[in-house]
Amino acid sequence: MPLSRNTVKDRISKMTKNVSEQLTKDIASCKYFSICVDGSMDRTLSARIAIIVRLSLCDEIREELINLVTLPERTEICKAVVNELNVKNFDFSKEVSVTTDGAPSMVGREAGFVSLAFSSGVSLHYKTGNFVSKILVANFISARPLKTRQFQNLMSEVNSIYKGLLMYNNICWFSRGYILQRIVECFEEIHMFMMDEKLSCQELYDVLWACRLMFFTDFSQDLNDLNIKLQGLGKTIDLIRAFEIKLGVFIHGINTGKFKY
Structure with missing residues (x-):
């Protein structure tokens, strides 16, 4: 028996609400989280910002798309991102890193997202390598x-x-x-x-x-x-722990002067 349009619409709305509530609970219970912000233009030449969060929950790492935000003219990326995170009640004391696509609008010294985030008091730890x-x-x-x-x-x-x-x-x-x-x-x-x-x-x-x-x-x-x-799902914790062990081997080799590995 086919479902009516209204029934399908209501079911989709309930599923969306349920997913949003579960995400809010996960955000509140996570130990740490990191943010990824990626800006691009869609086919209509509208500026879009994808906000992705990686959550540390007990013994698993989960990645979730917070929102795909459309930026009206003269809208600051920092303000749009912070507003979206505030809606989800993020505790910025749990934030450990932020990743961007490296575009000037993200990492610009004066008006970039990272610079404005620092000046607004959001605890973002942005790390970039200075080439020699x-x-x-x-x-x-x-x-x-x-x-x-x-x-x-x-x-x-x-x-x-x-x-x-x-x-x-x-x-x-x-x-x-x-x-x-x-x-x-x-x-x-x-x-x-x-x-x-x-x-x-x-x-x-x-x-x-x-x-x-x-x-x-x-x-x-x-x-x-x-x-x-690290690309893909379910490949995070074990690989990082293995890399930490490898770093320990490297440090031991440097301290002992035996560069076997």
Whole structure:
């Protein structure tokens, strides 16, 4: 027997209300939570903000979409996000991190979401890696068409398996590890190119700097592997604990001077 439109509508409304109530209870009972905010434009060119929360509940980690917010003109992202979180009665003392897509509207120094969130008193712990001269060397070559072509010619002359360096992209999660790996694998070619161009880069002659580069590259690759494994459901706690154990092995190796792993 077919259901009427009103019956289906009422059933959907009740299910939506029930899911919302369960989410509110989970938020109130969670030990910690983290926030992910992602901004984009839909087909109608309307600004949309996806607010996703990851909750720590007893022995499980749960991800939930809080809301997909449409931003009217001149609406601050920070205000819209905070309003949505307040509706769900979030306790910001339990917040441990916030993740954004790295766009200027999110991480801008003056009007970015993270900066405004700090100034509004919301306890957001935003962490970003400040790249050192390793990345500046790669971007110096990759960001200039003439230097890029010259470096490609050098790579061809030495029969390298690579045609050039990678350009650093702050938005891509894995860009840091990939670009460092390419710098390490093309270290001699970069050294030759900088010498031929008579460009000053004292770090390339520093053995200690090179050792730190190798170590940082290996560690970035391990972080990339962890981030890839974390994609999907039901893969969080055990993988993180295993990575913590791996960090302990690394620390022990550094303290004892035995770099077996």
